[in-house]
Amino acid sequence: MAYPLIKVTGDTSLAVIFGDEISNEMNEKVRSFDEILDNEKIPGVYETVPTYCQITIHYAPEIIRYNGLKERLEQLLMRSHHAASSGATVIEIPVIYGGEYGPDLDYVAEHNGLTKEEVIKLHSNPEYLIYMLGFTPGFPYLGGMDERIATPRLTSPREKIPAGSVGIAGKQTGVYPMDTPGGWQLIGRTPLTLYDPRNSNPILLDAGMHVRFVPVNQKEYDEILNQVEDGVYVPKVYQSGSKEEA
């Protein structure tokens, strides 16, 4: 199959497909083309949804029809497949590991023949790429977890996972923006709010950003939580490759 590929996904949307794999390189193509679409503002296109290796484009057929849009996209794809992406933005997510906040930390350690401290170290070391958001508002699909802490899902899902929970499912890690049922192994919790519908920017994270989990103790957790609740907490953000600790 010759990529990129344009396919009909209904009478008001189509998909631009860049490949069929989960990789940083593939996702970079997706994000850079999504940026181009954002700048291009093609009349009739009203929403784009970037995912691992494709972009779903929603459009109004009364303004632009399938053939017209396809032609326009093909032109854009020809002149732009190597748009340099700007340096990665890393956002720090403070996490209190273990205890009541991470009831499955012991199991994850045991399953992988590690100590709890080793699990925390391996989990908080990488800068995880946010491939996309989905599942629930603000839920990040993260890539780059160390396979030494991979752990299968719970055999029976919990009915309610509290917002802010950080978990592991197979080779993936993620953080729950809102209370949801789920089968992930919970290893900790962040005091940050990833999803706040009352905020003008309701979603904290964005596809293409990187995330680093920073271990905090109970005192730090409480302090940050207070600041978050008072609406005065500013998440720490830096450019990848620059000094890591503020």
Place this chain on the structure above:
Amino acid sequence: MGFKVLKSGLLTTVQDAGRRGYQRYGMAVSGSVDVHSYIYANILVGNEPTEAVLEVTLMGPTIEFTSPSVIAITGGDLTPRINGEPAQMYKALRIAKGDVLSFGHIKSGCRADIAFAGGLDIDEIMGSRSTYIKAGLGGHHGRNLQDGDMVEFRRENVIPANIDIREMDPPIDWTGDYTVRVVLGPEEDRFTDAGIGTFLSSEYKVTNSFDRMGVRLEGDVIEHVNDANVISNGIPFGAIQVPDSGQPIIMLSDRQTVGGYTKIATIINVDMPMIAQCKAGDSVHFKAINIYEAQELFVRQKKYYFALRDSFDNYVGKLGSIPESPLIHNNNAVNAGKPAAVKAPENKPADSAGSIPAQQRDVKKTAQAGTFSATVNGKEYTISFN
């Protein structure tokens, strides 16, 4: 003032066109499941077509009006009553303070939409008043209406022009046996030819699992080439996912934004109301058409709305010519939703000096992309889409 909820009904929520532009953040679109009926209701009461309405499910609510209003009820026939007397659907109805709207048994369909002239006083969140219950967002406190709730009107005492002629025949007979048109893809190549053949020739029954998120169907197993897994990607409204079970699932307004099951086809927008009105035991057949035909129908539907709105708003004694609804070629369409043949109101004789022959207010069928023009009373109206 507005109305008080005496009985909430099964699932009564505030809905409009839904949230645009937030799927990339994982936010469901939400919005009215019956994407056409709620627009008809708004047009009938003179609202903007995408104004927020109440979406009522199977068992309707009982509400008492605390101020006068004009409402219209469209969609499935859940036997609406006003003060105990049957209320006509697809018609602008005058409501007095103290009137009680209630619903009885289900005559046809699954959902009804109630539009209120002047709209509901509900805050917009992310550009929409739609309720998304799972995230506790939008609508009335992010939830379905409950007994005792008070909902206010945004503008009071709004009476649309030409109120007496604001009625139309229901566009579709909700028979419970539907043929819906689809465009194949995007993952049609993950199914065998036999699998596609099964999908397009079999009857599928609606299971007990049908809600605002999706409708699960049951019938002949649709055969995959290998398996049903894809790398998670976007899910449009009306997409038909087929998991390994081989049984199709149609995705609706509260669907999640991304999913990892193969999608065999997407139902065209024009035919989605039939799915919105499906309930357990109903039958669905699929018919494939190409994208060009599908978009022609889509644009025709949009033009139809504008012409309908225009014929009510600019009524001068006779109803003008309305382009055909795209549903006319569908086997479920009974009368294509033309305005009801009404008598001219007594205070406005049909052939008074001010009226004009129908042909003079004809609607141009050669609309330019993005706009639609109609001539009424010698005056040209251009309406932009979207």
